[in-house]
Amino acid sequence: xxxxxxxxxxxxxxxxxxxxxxxxxxxxxxAWTTPEQLKQWFCPLPWKVVACEVDLRPGGxxxxxxRGPAGEEHASEGCYLEIxxxxxxxxxxxxxxxxxxxxxxxxTGILELEAQGSSTLYTATVLHANSxxxxxxxxxxxxxxxxxxxxxxxxxxxx
Amino acid sequence: xxxxxxxxxxxxxxxxxxxxxxxxxxxxxxAWTTPEQLKQWFCPLPWKVVACEVDLRPGGxxxxxxRGPAGEEHASEGCYLEIxxxxxxxxxxxxxxxxxxxxxxxxTGILELEAQGSSTLYTATVLHANSxxxxxxxxxxxxxxxxxxxxxxxxxxxx
Numbered sequence: 001x002x003x004x005x006x007x008x009x010x011x012x013x014x015x016x017x018x019x020x021x022x023x024x025x026x027x028x029x030x031a032w033t034t035p036e037q038l039k040q041w042f043c044p045l046p047w048k049v050v051a052c053e054v055d056l057r058p059g060g061x062x063x064x065x066x067r068g069p070a071g072e073e074h075a076s077e078g079c080y081l082e083i084x085x086x087x088x089x090x091x092x093x094x095x096x097x098x099x100x101x102x103x104x105x106x107x108t109g110i111l112e113l114e115a116q117g118s119s120t121l122y123t124a125t126v127l128h129a130n131s132x133x134x135x136x137x138x139x140x141x142x143x144x145x146x147x148x149x150x151x152x153x154x155x156x157x158x159x
Numbered sequence: 160x161x162x163x164x165x166x167x168x169x170x171x172x173x174x175x176x177x178x179x180x181x182x183x184x185x186x187x188x189x190a191w192t193t194p195e196q197l198k199q200w201f202c203p204l205p206w207k208v209v210a211c212e213v214d215l216r217p218g219g220x221x222x223x224x225x226r227g228p229a230g231e232e233h234a235s236e237g238c239y240l241e242i243x244x245x246x247x248x249x250x251x252x253x254x255x256x257x258x259x260x261x262x263x264x265x266x267t268g269i270l271e272l273e274a275q276g277s278s279t280l281y282t283a284t285v286l287h288a289n290s291x292x293x294x295x296x297x298x299x300x301x302x303x304x305x306x307x308x309x310x311x312x313x314x315x316x317x318x
Binding site for chain 1: 172240241249251253254257259261264265286287289
């Protein structure tokens with residue numbers, strides 16, 4: 001049973017981006033799980049991912065370092081929680097590699113993919129501890145940011 | 160590859176209780192994964208576990224409510240991260256059911272079992288975010304508390 005069955009979507013605490021994108025599912029999975037590809041699309045321009053670590057197993061590291069236009073850097077390190085190839089990817093920054101608790105948790109991300117012919121139904125759900133953190137994430141530009149990154153992902157695959 | 164291979168034991172941030180106990184491995188696994196049994200041993204007397212929820216899958220709830228001698232109650236809710244029957248059980252309070260980030264993380268627990276004839280090599284490792292939280296947990300009586308609970312587990316199986 002997928003963990004999505006554990007608790008339903010909670011509009012008070014979760015954010016979701018759902019879209020049908022005109023690229024094949026296998027390519028989307030690859031874009032999400034290959035460091036060289038993540039570097040190309042994961043962060044909306046003008047920010048760029050300059051380093052990326054992927055150890056695709058539960059407890060394995062998912063780390064990115066983003067660099068801004070003025071050279072400022074922001075590193076984040078979390079771990080994967082659930083990997084169902086071509087279907088479902090779950091990761092969090094609430095635990096680091098080896099499942100060690102992080103100093104501070106912000107979110108758990110759930111990517112779900114479903115083939116629709118040669119297109120893909122793409123659902124990214126983000127879970128937060130409470131509605132305040134959800135609102136903070138929304139105000140930081142969740143929809144615009146994750147949407148722009150998704151545009152970059154599609155453009156990369158279509159190039 | 161077990162996640163224990165991801166990061167070695169860190170004496171600055173981790174705590175460990177290791178002991179060979181004179182009871183068979185299968186009974187120890189059962190004691191750790193059955194609510195009715197957890198209620199009997201998990202909390203050192205005079206505190207008692209009065210409610211216990213176990214959903215043994217990654218992201219599934221592990222919740223306990225403890226009641227003290229004066230009737231005071233302490234509830235905690237986390238989730239399982241990795242389940243390798245009869246070998247390895249990993250859970251955390253840094254994420255709640257469905258992997259939702261918790262308001263506050265204290266620890267990730269790793270139980271590892273290895274048969275030694277009719278006895279069991281029992282290793283409980285607890286990971287913390289930093290050395291301050293590790294020290295706090297040690298000062299709370301980690302070794303005495305987890306040791307007393309383990310004595311209760313052995314006594315329950317031998318009864």
